[in-house]
Amino acid sequence: MTSIPALExxxxxxxxxxxxxxxxWYGPDSERVELSGRVLDNWVAKTSNLLQDELDAEPGMRLRLALPAHWKALVWALAGWQLGLETVLDGAQADFLATDNPAGSDGNYDAVVAVALPALAMRWxxxxxxxxxxxxxxxxxxxDVFMPHADPDPSARAVLTSQGRSVLHQDLITGFAVPHAEGARLHVPADAGLEAVLANALGAxxxxxxVVLTHPDVPLTDKLVADERIHGS
Known part of the structure; x- marks a missing residue:
């Protein structure tokens, strides 16, 4: 099986x-969600399997994320990347759309997926x-385990940045992720935007x-920093 940075x-x-x-994740109304590595990988695997098995997603197809910077958006990005999809962060056309506002979706897609953002939501x-x-x-x-049906292409595009720069799957870490210190417990504010959040999270x-990701309505207090042991850069 061909390996790409997202799979690694x-x-x-x-x-x-x-x-x-x-x-x-710290969200509105005192929402706090903590995902271990195993649980995060579990969510990513399930989402990749949904894309592959239910929506017939294949390497090279495009996944548009019309989502705010949120822990579920990070899951979707990782799921698409390990499947070999291109993640679309702007309004460009794509094969699939993941959105928290399906009623306002525009364009033609093979599939539209409604993503409810509350952590405990069991349905839309x-x-x-x-x-x-x-x-x-x-x-x-x-x-809970993702087994790709087809090898991803390392030389295919993984993301197009807001500056218009193409990043290939093989260069996702070296060309897109923001470098951070080893073992950092990194605070990333959601109001930095989804692209910046993804790049920082990948680097960490x-x-x-x-990563500690905070909703724009959640202030970064000394207590939160201490409670979450935020350190490093």
Whole structure:
């Protein structure tokens, strides 16, 4: 099987100290979600399997993330990358759309997936447009281990940055991720935007670190810094 950095990263999440926190989310209304490496990899695997087995996603196809900087958006990006998809972060056309606003989706897609953002959501609240897939209701039925049906192409594009720069799958860490110190417990504010959050998270995880992601309405207090042991850069 061809290896790409995203596959190596998810393998690292489930090996070594896989029970240590890798992603902690602080959302509105006192919401706090903590994912260990093993749990994060589990979410990513289930999402990749949903894409591959239910939506017939294949390497080289395009996945648009019309999502805010949120822990579920990071799961979706990793899932697409380890499958060999190109992650689209702007309004460009794509094969698949993952969105928290399916009623406002534009363009033609092979599939539209509604992503409910509340951590405990078991299904989308309210009505969905015809043909729209409910991520919360469907993802849990998919396998905990991802086995790709086709090898990803390391020389295919993984992401197009906001500066218009193409980054290939093989260069995802060296050409897109922001370098961070080994083992950093990194704070990343969601209001930095999804691209910046993804780049910083990849850089931290690549060095065995972890990420504390905070919603724009959540202030970074001294207590939060101390409680989460935020350190490094």
């Amino acid at each position: 990263l998810t393998a690292g999440l489930r090996s070594g100290n896989s029970t240590a926190p890798r992603l902690t 609240s309210g009505d969905l447009p015809a043909g729209c897939l409910d991520y919360a209701a469907e993802v849990r039925s998919h396998g 995880w690549h060095q065995g670190g972890s």
